[in-house]
Amino acid sequence: MEKYSTKIDAKWQKKWSEDETYKFDGSNLDKKLYVLEMFSYPSGAKLHAGHWFNYGPVDSWARFKRMHGYNVFQPMGFDAFGLPAENYAIKTGIHPKDSTFKNIKTMEEQLKAMGAMFNWENEVITCSEDYYKWTQWLFLKLYEKGLAYRKNAPVNWCPSCNTVLANEQVVDGACERCNSEVTKKNLTQWFFKITDYADELLEKLDDLDWPEKTKAMQRHWIGKSNGAEVTFKVKDSDVQFDVFTTRVDTLNGVTYVVLAPESPLVDEVVKDEYKAEIESYKEATAKQSEIERQSITREKTGVFTGAYAINPINGKEVPIWVGDYVIASYGTGAVMAVPAHDERDFAFATKYNLPITRVIEGGDLPFTEYGLLVNSGEFDGLKGDEAKLAIVKKLEESKNGSLKVNYRLRDWLVSRQRYWGAPIPVIHCDHCGVVPVPEKDLPVQLPYNVEFTPDGKSPLAKCDEFINTTCPKCGKPAKRDADTLDTFVCSSWYYLRYADPHNTEKPFDSEIVNKMLPVDMYVGGPEHACMHLLYARFINKALRDMGYLNFDEPFTSLKHQGLILGPDGLKMSKSKGNTISPDDYIKEYGADVFRLYLMFGFQYEEGGAWSDDGIKSISKFVERMERILGTALAAIKSGENNKDTMDKLEKELNFVRNHTIKSVETDTEKFQFNTSIARMMEFTNALSKYINEKDKNLNFLKDTCIDYIKLLAPFAPHLAEDLWEAFGNNDSVFNAKYPVCDESALVKDEVEIAIQVNGKIKAKINIASGLEEEEIKAAALDNDSVKAAIGDKTVVKVIVIKGRLVNIVIK
Template sequence: MSNYSTAIDKKWQQKWADTNLYKFDENNLDKKLYVLEMFSYPSGAQLHAGHWFNYGPVDSWARMKRMQGFNVFQPMGFDAFGLPAENYAIKTGVHPKDSTEKNVATMEEQLKAMGAMFDWDHELITCDPQYYKWTQWLFLKLYEKGLAYRKKAPVNWCPSCNTVLANEQVLDGLCERCDTEVTKKNLTQWFFKITEYADELLDMIDGLDWPEKTKAMQKHWIGRSTGGQITFSIVDSDLLFEVFTTRADTLFGVSYVVLAPENDLVEKITTPEQFEEVQKYIDDTKKQSEIERQSITREKTGVFSGAYAINPINGRKVPIWIGDYVLNSYGTGAVMAVPAHDERDFAFATKYNLPIERVIEGGEELPFTEHGKMINSGEFDGLSTKEGKKAILDSLNDKNLGGEKVNFRLRDWLVSRQRYWGAPIPVVYCEKCGTVAVHEEQLPVELPYDVDFAPDGKSPLAKCESFLNTTCPKCGGKATREADTLDTFVCSSWYYLRYPDANSDSNPFDSGKINSMLPVDKYVGGPEHACMHLLYARFITKALRDMGYVNFDEPFKSLTHQGLILGADGLKMSKSKGNTISPDDYISKHGSDVFRMYLMFGFGYTEGGAWSDDGVKSIARFVERIERIVDNAINRTSENGLSEMTKPEKELNFWRHTAIKGVTDDSEKMQFNTAIARMMEFVNAFNKYLNEKEINPTFLKECLIDFIKILAPFAPHFSEECWESLGMDYSVFNDKWPVFDSSALVKDEVEIAIQINGKIKAKINIPSGLSEDEIKEASLTNDTIKAATEGKNIIKVIVIKGRLVNIVAK
């Protein structure tokens, strides 16, 4: 056969396409296997090594499953809306639609050159109106069910760029684009009510075949706390506010309360004497991100409002402070402080000289944060923490001043974006009718092309009169469209539902088809999406289930996170560091299969690691060794069948079935590096066998056929070429995955090491079925061992069957 090259890649890619080899059989769903990788964002001009590491190994896993008899559905598409394309437009003047379409075309060609089994008949691109029409439909359905709503909320604001920034765009309190200090600004925005499903999102996650770390991250993000909600009144006012606490038993120890700077009460309760100081503190707080404010290592700061609240359990007057570590968007935007029994409260009280009063017995020093018996708590003295929580909340409940409450860290999903390159929100505002949803038959609300991207503090669509001015779907009067666009995570929150029915014009998906195809059987992508995309997709699936569109609870049965490929310097790849790896150069030199196999052999799939050019070269040499074995087998002919196996044939057969078992077991677990190592052992066994004086060509070809089968998922083009060279029928992927013979793994002979006082002195081959006494005799009668023990007293002989014998002698 000819040397493997990109010409062989192209030859087989064309044949696969011409014969529709990988086309999914929609009429045979008994053994369907829905395999999905998180789709790529076409912000760059081409695929990088990270894309390959996501897609190539998963395709190999799917190919093995196909050969095992599964009907594999493996689609591909592009997450094509988003900020990078818009920023590129602002910088260069190239329209996001034009740059995105160009990049998609380039990446399509690269993905096809990968030789994966992607079913391009089901491709989707999220910026295509035929896709985002159904993203808008999803918004309308959520709106109808009360799961989409609009309210005022604080956002990150860059006064220099005059634009809203996502949290990810705020670095150390500065705008990532211009290094200007970021402030906060209140804007009316759209939210999805993900908190409605908080309990189910938490309760059902343990049943998923997902990485434990990812499940733990979602649990923490959702953050369910069971406690109580307590109502405080404000002195000389009819105003009230509530706090949530998991330690109602410490209520008698409250010596102050803290409100978030954004809390609406702050302006109403701050005294004239404190107004200037409080206002300055609020202005300073606006410059901080929520992540900074929640940092556990950052020193807590605050300012006294001048007002006081009434502790509802004892009528005690306590000062109201304003503190940036309290977030208005989490809980009630207010906390009660018990410095004797909370480390944060203790540090704050010590800093500002506030009272610290013990109400729980235990510990020599304060703060004492454990459970114990209540003291200094009036009629509740002597109760345990558990008893005290219930008794105090019951007492407050009787007075309508509190009661038991479940709280969540999870906040509703803010989906408004003050950007252009996204799906328009299908809502209009009418002076007569108010907020009105666009009728379903009027979708899609298309994104206009001619828009001014220059950031001036408004959504770009707000400056496009032809888009903004419309008629009310309800009364037909004048109306204006919503100028914000949807978060791109909305587009990706349901795309796995669209793939099986990607070309439908009448529905987002056919429920009957989707209920047969979903959930996704294997989903692969980066761990950075644990608390965004993966959580959002679970929410959308559950919401659609409750609306009757799907009959399953979770979108992804099994989840794997691939690791990160680093530059050769061990650092994360970036253009600024100059350490990015482009696959194209390696593929043009070695072929795509060598590149794929290096990624799978050189790194643990879930760990990743640093790039090595030497590793690519070693895989290229491995492929050359296989070529030589195939050429050798082609040039040998024999009309004789298999007789009883010789010792060399038994040895090769052992490595044959060891490889089949090892590659199967390791690939199932996506431990591809060790799977390839098993194949390398098999190749070594081939070369050893080929050095024998007598070769059985029939047996050699039989072993080689099995080897090409287990190699095929890892090197699909090269394996097809080998398969054809051996005279086999097209295609190797239409053949069955081999099954190992357990009897072939039992060797007639085993090699054991013989030690004297812990040092290896000899190695011998013995029949595998010898008893312990027979192994001792064979060891002690070995000439080398007899010479080494001559004149010595043999005290003990220790036998570890199948491995070694240790002789203790003096």
């Protein structure tokens, strides 16, 4: 047998390709298994260890399932539009298209060197015209259904990237891409009405085999609240505004109201003498992110407008403030403050010396529980839902309120003022208004010759050949929309295109997709919980309602991989100099050793710090394994010292063999690769011990080695194929059936038990596994070491725990 090396990797990758070993059989969908890893973004020149940790172990799981008879579909592609390539172009002068496709070529080679079962014939690249044509089609379909719309709204603006950011792309008040401080701007933007699906997005989470933490994050992000909407009128004005509250029972305790700084209402109600202070406050607040403003640990600030509102339940005047903790895009952009019964309001009222009125009996203020109403006039003595319904009824009678459901989820802002993205397929005509590009004219091509240095305007607006066009309705001169789509739009439907990637007539054939999907196992980072994963669910449901799909959810099961850190325990980055490039390690050790280390060295869902010592240990394990199997093969071929019986040593090895099959089966199914490989190491030790015996049952040894290779195959595919061939097999090991545990082999003829005297182990003995309790006691008391420990003392009690130990109590 040849020693494992990159030469063996190349040998089997070539054969797999030539034989089309992993080609998906689309005609046989009885045991279809769609396995999908979140595709990579080719912003860097090469894959790093984190990519490998996402792709390698998942490929092993897919191989494991293939050996169980599944027809595995495992496509791969690239999420190729986006800011990093454009920023790189600005820095280096290399066009985004050129750098992106160069990087894709490099990453394709790296992924193929991994030896994964990827179905490259189904590859998808989102920046290719044959893909983004259909991303534009998706936009048009959403527009037709009223799910895409344009409006002026306050948006997150990154002054460095010079583009709008969705709320999810702002981290601690900074742009997730460049870490610049994010500000607020009022701009006319395109949105998708994801809020139309808020209820279903929430309700269907319970049916998904997803990590509970991810489902909890989506529930929180959607943020459904059952409450009431209450109308406040501004004193001496025709202006009125609504507030949403889940605690309408505390309405009599309102002592002030607060408007969001960016709310248009502020300018309508503010008194002249307060305008300068209000403007200054609005400018300061615009530099804060929504997440930062809503933080429970951050001190809240505010400014009085000089105006008053009328509490609709009791007619009292309450001051109108502007406060940074109120967000214009959440609820109505206004809140009623009940400082006696809300911690945030209590802190604000205390800071600004505002009135605090108790309206619920209970403990110390702020008292936030439910209780009997007090100081609430006709509602005194009511409690909880009874109080809420009574107050809402009175509000409805005066047309000042009603029951209401509210959501934290905002509509998805999809337009970006950047170049490297799918152009929005819309034309703006002075005569006809907004005109969708006819489907026959798709794709709206992204021009190559564009000046994309950021200046706050969309680069496409400066490209005459792109921006100037004619209106498809009236034929008069018109302008194209100059914005491009958020790259999350591209990735919101790619899992559908994989099933039918070469279709030139439509984005996908519904008949094919409805048979192939949903995705059975989806794997990727947990950071996408409230972006990609939520967006993909929305798009899937929208396409279902348009009649293109017949399933509700895109991803049936979901797993998250952990993060591979640098050797210093910190997140990898070029600036820290702690990045781990797989290529150098693969050249030295081979792809299988690299894969085995990633799976053995880390819990898959946790990750951890890279260790050179760890991969060296795995390399030694592989070398030892090869020596053992080589020795076994030589013994089998020689036929010397063969025996036909299954004696004690054979039974011991058979126990380990079947225990390993059972354990690896269970753990690999659950992505517990580290414990699976640990069991393989135990199997290796047992096999090594048996091989050193002079007389061996060679038929049994061969069967055991065959099972060993099958178990190894998903974790070290190249090495396993070579071993499989060496043991006389012509077909691929991945066309073989996975070993099945023989449960009878797990029933031992003998078991070892410990014997304690007063809790201290004095001996270990082997006994027949079927002995009764009295027989076990007798065997324990007959042991010489135990007799010596007891001496002339009296045995008070003998406790037997079958299969484990005997405890003898003496005094």
